Amino acid sequence: MLHILTVLALAATPAASVPADDRTPPDKAPSSMTNSEIKTYNEGLAMTHPYYIKCRKIEESGSWVKKARVCRTNEQWKQAWAQGNQNARDTAEAMTRAPVNSSN
Structure with a gap:
């Protein structure tokens, strides 16, 4: 048990290379x-730092x-997520405001 706590404590300490x-x-x-x-x-x-780089594989x-x-x-990533959500909201709003064809 002490070994596990030591490992967790060491993992929680940040590296001191560059502030x-x-x-x-x-x-x-x-x-x-x-x-x-x-x-x-x-x-x-x-x-969680804003400049931390994360990579993902995206299917083509x-x-x-x-x-x-x-x-x-x-x-x-946060900006791309926010832009994607805004695009989805704009599309949904445009679809709800679309005129209905009443000639049929």
Whole structure:
């Protein structure tokens, strides 16, 4: 039990390489960075930090196998999510306001 608590305590302590407050956004697009560049950039950042880079595999339309690797900072993922939700709301609103064809 003591071993588990020690491991949890060590995992909770942040790495002290670069202060997270001094970090700037990545110089190039996260999707164009290699995995090792992303790992180096993320070192010392909390997973919830706005500049922490996360990658996802997204299925490409028309293919059963092909997937695109998309990497963005948390801030960019948040903006993309908000924009997608706004687009969905706009579409739903436009559909409810659409005129009804009464000639039939």
